[in-house]
Amino acid sequence: MLKKIVKYFVMFFLGFCFLLPFLIMVLSSLKETTYASLDPLFWLPDNPSLNNFIYLFRNDNFLRWIFNSIVVTIIPVFSQMFFAGVLGYIFARKQFVGKEIIFWTFMAVIMIPQQLLIIPKFIMFSKFGWINEYQALIIPELWAIMGVFLVRQFMQGIPMELDEAARMDGANDFQVFRKIYMPLAFPSIATVGTFAFVSNWNDLFQPLIYMTNEKMYPITVGLASTLNKEGNFGIEMAGATLSFIPTFLIFLFFQKYFTEGIQMSGLK
Amino acid sequence: MVNHNKMTLKNEKKVKRPLKQRIKDEWRKNALVYIILVPILAHFLVFQVIPFIYSFILTFLNYRIIGVSEFVGLRNWMQFFNDDIAWKSIWNTLLFSFYYIVPTMALGLILALVIKSGIRFTKLIKGVFFLPVVTSFVVVAGIWEWLFSGTESGFINYLLSFIGVNTQLFLSDSSQALIVLAGLSIFKVSGSTMIYYFAGLQSIPKEMYEAAKIDGASPLKSFWLITFPLLKPIHFYVLIITTIGSFQIFDSAYLLTSGGPNFSTSTIVYYLYTIGFTNLNFSYAAVLSYVLFAIILVISLIQRKYFGNDQNIY
Numbered sequence: 052m053l054k055k056i057v058k059y060f061v062m063f064f065l066g067f068c069f070l071l072p073f074l075i076m077v078l079s080s081l082k083e084t085t086y087a088s089l090d091p092l093f094w095l096p097d098n099p100s101l102n103n104f105i106y107l108f109r110n111d112n113f114l115r116w117i118f119n120s121i122v123v124t125i126i127p128v129f130s131q132m133f134f135a136g137v138l139g140y141i142f143a144r145k146q147f148v149g150k151e152i153i154f155w156t157f158m159a160v161i162m163i164p165q166q167l168l169i170i171p172k173f174i175m176f177s178k179f180g181w182i183n184e185y186q187a188l189i190i191p192e193l194w195a196i197m198g199v200f201l202v203r204q205f206m207q208g209i210p211m212e213l214d215e216a217a218r219m220d221g222a223n224d225f226q227v228f229r230k231i232y233m234p235l236a237f238p239s240i241a242t243v244g245t246f247a248f249v250s251n252w253n254d255l256f257q258p259l260i261y262m263t264n265e266k267m268y269p270i271t272v273g274l275a276s277t278l279n280k281e282g283n284f285g286i287e288m289a290g291a292t293l294s295f296i297p298t299f300l301i302f303l304f305f306q307k308y309f310t311e312g313i314q315m316s317g318l319k
Numbered sequence: 320m321v322n323h324n325k326m327t328l329k330n331e332k333k334v335k336r337p338l339k340q341r342i343k344d345e346w347r348k349n350a351l352v353y354i355i356l357v358p359i360l361a362h363f364l365v366f367q368v369i370p371f372i373y374s375f376i377l378t379f380l381n382y383r384i385i386g387v388s389e390f391v392g393l394r395n396w397m398q399f400f401n402d403d404i405a406w407k408s409i410w411n412t413l414l415f416s417f418y419y420i421v422p423t424m425a426l427g428l429i430l431a432l433v434i435k436s437g438i439r440f441t442k443l444i445k446g447v448f449f450l451p452v453v454t455s456f457v458v459v460a461g462i463w464e465w466l467f468s469g470t471e472s473g474f475i476n477y478l479l480s481f482i483g484v485n486t487q488l489f490l491s492d493s494s495q496a497l498i499v500l501a502g503l504s505i506f507k508v509s510g511s512t513m514i515y516y517f518a519g520l521q522s523i524p525k526e527m528y529e530a531a532k533i534d535g536a537s538p539l540k541s542f543w544l545i546t547f548p549l550l551k552p553i554h555f556y557v558l559i560i561t562t563i564g565s566f567q568i569f570d571s572a573y574l575l576t577s578g579g580p581n582f583s584t585s586t587i588v589y590y591l592y593t594i595g596f597t598n599l600n601f602s603y604a605a606v607l608s609y610v611l612f613a614i615i616l617v618i619s620l621i622q623r624k625y626f627g628n629d630q631n632i633y
Contacts, residue, residue: 055438062433066444069451072462072506075474079465091477137355147352153360160367162619164567166588167608170601171370171377191366194359224351253455255570256588260596271457275574278461291458302453306446309453313514 073295080104080289103289113290115266116273120294122185123258123269124251127192128244134194135243139202140232144214145224154203157196166256173260187261188269192251198243201312205239206232242312245305252298270294377605384599395606405607407582408590411497415586416565418501423561424554426505427512434513435520445517449510456507456570463503464490464575490576493583500571500584508564512557519553520546559622563615587611 081099107113141147142154172191173182181187209232217227233240255271262268268276274290302309346353378395380388399405430448434441451459466474469488476486490496523546531541569588572578578585578593585593587607595604 058433058436058438062436062438062440062444065430065433066447069447069506069510072459072466073450073454075466076458076462090472091474134355134359137351138359141352141355145349145352147349153356157363160363160371162616163367163371164608164611164615166567166569166591167374167612168367168370170595170604170608171373172366173595174373174382174601175370193362224348228351249453253453253457255455255457255573256592259573260592271455274457274461278457278464278574284465287461291461295454295458298453298455299450302446302450306449310445310449310514313511 076288076291076295079285080292082285084283084285103283103285104293106286107289107293112265112268112273116268116270117293119185119267120252120269120271123188123192124248126189127251128247130193131195131198131247132240132244135198135202136233136236136240137228138194138199139206139236139239140228142199142203143206143209144232158200161196161200169257169260176261181261183262183264183267185267188251188254188258192247195243195247198247201243202236202239205236209235238308238311241305242308245301245308246312248301249298249309374605374608377602378609380602382601384601388602391602395602398603399606399610404582404585405590405610408585408587409610411582411584412566412568412586415497415501415568416562418498419504419565420558420561422501423505423509423512424557426509427557428516428550430509430513431516431520435517445513448513451507452510454507456503457574459503459507460571460574463499463571467499491580493580496576496580496584500568500575503571503575504565504568508561512561515553515557516550519550523549555625556622559618562618566611566614566618587614 075094078094078096078099080103081096081101082094083100083102084093142150176182176187179186181190213231213235214227217231222230252269253271254269255275258269258272259275262272265273265276270290271294274287274294277290278287379390379392381391381394382388434445434448467489468474468476469486469491470476471480471486473486473489475489479485479487488495489499527545527549528541531545536544567588568586569592572584572586572589573592576584578589588611591604591607591611594600594607
């Protein structure tokens with residue numbers, strides 16, 4: 052009995068420690084206060100107000116940043132899911148010339164850190180006229196190698212007999228993919244989608260470099276720019292809370308896909 | 320002679336027709352492959368392969384944004400070997416790894432043990448532990464900046480005052496700033512190491528613990544003699560991914576300290592960023608990015624040596 056109490060205590064204590072920063076964030080966002088006059092416990096709830104949020108919604112840039120983030124996140128999410136599905140199927144089940152070489156080239160390229168490509172990509176995008184355009188953040192992210200790998204692994208576990216039976220009934224490649232592989236491998240495809248959402252929504256490094264015009268910032272870069280400028284902790288935390296809500300909702304509804312998928316890949 | 324010619328012509332026709340037929344068959348069989356793979360390979364070439372090669376070429380140029388770039392041989396590489404801040408950034412990154420890797424692994428293992436302990440609410444708490452993983456660095460850093468403000472009103476300083484510790488400077492102290500940044504990363508990443516460890520714990524057969532219990536082993540003893548050694552592949556895998564992650568650290572240094580104070584939090588990627596996009600010296604930044612690549616390559620090769628080509632744990 053005592054042992055159980057200790058277990059519960061440890062679990063809830065650790066849980067509290069992990070939750071506290073988020074709690075402080077949400078509670079601070081409901082306080083009108085300036086950075087200088089903060090006392091350590093100012094965030095404890097008494098007379099909450101929504102003024103910080105109202106301030107942000109009146110600020111044109113803020114809504115624009117949220118909109119930008121949605122644009123550069125949603126398109127890659129669906130595109131990555133589609134391509135992970137089709138390419139996963141191709142590499143798991145199709146036979147064609149050069150299949151192994153192509154696949155292992157892809158796998159080798161995973162080792163290249165994205166920071167290595169940022170300078171040549173910046174030069175390239177300047178020539179394309181993509182600086183301060185959505186394309187710079189969308190087009191390179193249309194498919195992701197890791198997602199293909201994840202779905203391929205999953206599809207290799209689907210029994211061949213299903214595939215063969217469907218072909219006997221006269222189904223073509225596309226139908227086999229759509230009616231058999233796509234639904235059966237959906238958990239892995241959903242994992243790709245959730246990862247793509249989180250990594251694109253949270254990305255700071257790439258938009259910091261490709262987006263130099265304030266109007267084109269996604270919410271991460273926008274928040275980072277106010278973090279040093281605003282000097283008002285309540286407003287900063289209101290912004291942080293708003294930018295956190297979409298990832299939180301995605302996480303709440305798709306938690307299963309995150310935790311299952313992470314065992315197969317390496318989300319940082 | 321004429322006859323012979325006819326023969327070869329006939330033969331050629333015989334070879335050619337099946338080839339056409341073969342292409343047709345191949346198309347019928349693999350149309351999907353070609354329709355999808357051709358644009359994907361083009362995309363791969365443009366956004367991965369060409370930048371990778373071009374970046375290497377850049378290291379030998381004096382790249383000018385306007386005007387003609389000139390070939391300068393190994394000058395940029397020589398600059399790297401004489402650049403104290405570059406070496407300091409590498410040292411800082413190593414130091415960061417030192418502060419970050421083992422605590423992240425240990426905390427991840429502890430969290431995994433907590434949610435594996437068979438009590439109620441573990442599913443909910445698992446979500447809580449994982450929450451920072453999906454949260455952006457910008458959000459966590461915003462909170463962190465306030466928690467660790469170096470004044471009496473900072474929350475951590477307030478907590479420390481109860482155990483009689485004086486007000487610490489934290490982010491403004493060159494010997495503490497990197498530790499605070501490591502703390503942020505530990506908080507953010509241990510939820511994902513927890514998942515790896517959780518999977519590892521589930522693969523350990525229950526019978527082993529029962530046998531140990533019969534032999535009178537204490538829970539602590541069975542942890543050190545059974546759990547810990549059997550998690551060896553997980554330890555190694557987690558070690559590799561946290562190490563690679565720690566060499567790519569940028570966001571928190573950019574957001575909280577801008578590499579300071581006195582370059583004490585200037586990491587490789589942060590330094591690369593300032594050289595490339597503050598100083599606009601693309602060629603030298605390319606050299607730094609290749610240094611980063613070399614380090615990560617060595618770590619990855621060690622991983623491949625132990626785990627084969629598949630990145631799977633099992």
